[in-house]
């Protein structure tokens with residue numbers, strides 16, 4: 001069976017490694033990025049303990065590699081901008097091992113290394129044809145504009161992310177759902193004087209900062225900015241240093257040292273802020289009568305509130321790999337993954353309550369210490385069907 005993987009980000013790389021030595025399967029992978037191109041190279045990512053559990057059980061060498069490239073994510077606290085503690089969790093109370101925090105480029109490096117030998121880089125999927133046997137045959141364009149036709153595949157896997165070309169070609173472009181929140185990302189290269197280490201969140205009204213230190217001495221700062229309406233674009237005025245500072249500094253109290261430090265860094269590096277909007281899109285697992293499989297963001301882009309985008313992409317790649325190795329297909333993968341993904345998507349949105357219109361950041365954060373939220377976190381971090 002010939003399997004073609006379009007996109008070696010998180011899900012595509014994990015699946016490719018899972019299938020690399022499977023008897024009877026021939027794997028080829030394609031990615032539009034050249035070897036040395038590193039998208040989002042600087043910014044940080046926290047990956048949940050559930051992805052680490054999946055890697056530990058299915059790909060122990062990859063587990064070791066991502067642990068070596070990262071710092072442990074062991075703690076999650078939520079403070080008000082003036083320093084009042086609202087929530088403080090040791091992840092080991094609800095998980096079997098810590099998560100990780102690392103740079104996106106380091107995660108990609110660790111996941112891509114074992115599949116480099118059978119990945120063709122600098123080739124972007126453009127169109128689909130059928131070969132004489134009725135198999136799907138991708139048409140890819142290289143960086144010089146030339147077209148490549150690597151032949152027909154029994155199964156094509158979309159690991160090409162949120163704006164998946166394979167999903168667009170076979171099932172249409174999914175309609176994104178926006179939630180009225182803008183997101184900023186910033187890498188602080190030198191965070192030697194940063195007054196915290198592990199994963200924290202700080203609320204000033206519904207505006208929220210999230211930050212943690214990264215390997216190599218840097219820190220990652222993410223901001224959540226309420227927008228006037230769910231579909232609203234980000235107003236230019238919100239992007240100024242003065243507006244950013246006013247968003248996160250409490251008006252009638254003294255900011256805690258962590259918030260003061262982050263606001264100072266945002267002011268200094270205002271030109272480096274990367275902007276996006278909180279969004280998700282409907283789940284779709286397959287197309288073309290089981291000849292196309294969607295994984296990761298191509299199947300289910302989700303809101304990043306619980307750090308589950310790349311985390312679920314890892315789960316997807318591992319469970320899909322286990323199923324394909326034993327001769328199963330898209331239906332069986334969907335049966336194991338889709339209810340799990342819907343739970344994670346719903347819980348991620350539920351956990352965003354404190355940032356959404358009408359949300360109460362103080363009471364909403366305190367409520368996360370309750371049995372209901374912690375029980376769902378335990379399910380999130382430990383219960384992976386199909387492992």
Ligand SMILES: Cc1cc2nc3c(=O)[nH]c(=O)nc-3n(C[C@H](O)[C@H](O)[C@H](O)COP(=O)(O)OP(=O)(O)OC[C@H]3O[C@@H](n4cnc5c(N)ncnc54)[C@H](O)[C@@H]3O)c2cc1C
Pocket residue numbers: 006007008009010011012030031032033044045046047048123124125126159160161162163164165166183185276295296297298304306307308309310311312313
């Ligand atoms: C602001 C923000 C913060 C986030 N924070 C977190 C977090 O803290 N933790 C977390 O777990 N997740 C987080 N995520 C989500 C996470 O980044 C994604 O969910 C994850 O990268 C999805 O993995 P993937 O393998 O599906 O796709 P990607 O990692 O996006 O990989 C897609 C791959 O496909 C390739 N490709 C694209 N188009 C083509 C084409 N036409 N032909 C060939 N190749 C192609 C790309 O080059 C890339 O290598 C965040 C996302 C955002 C936007």
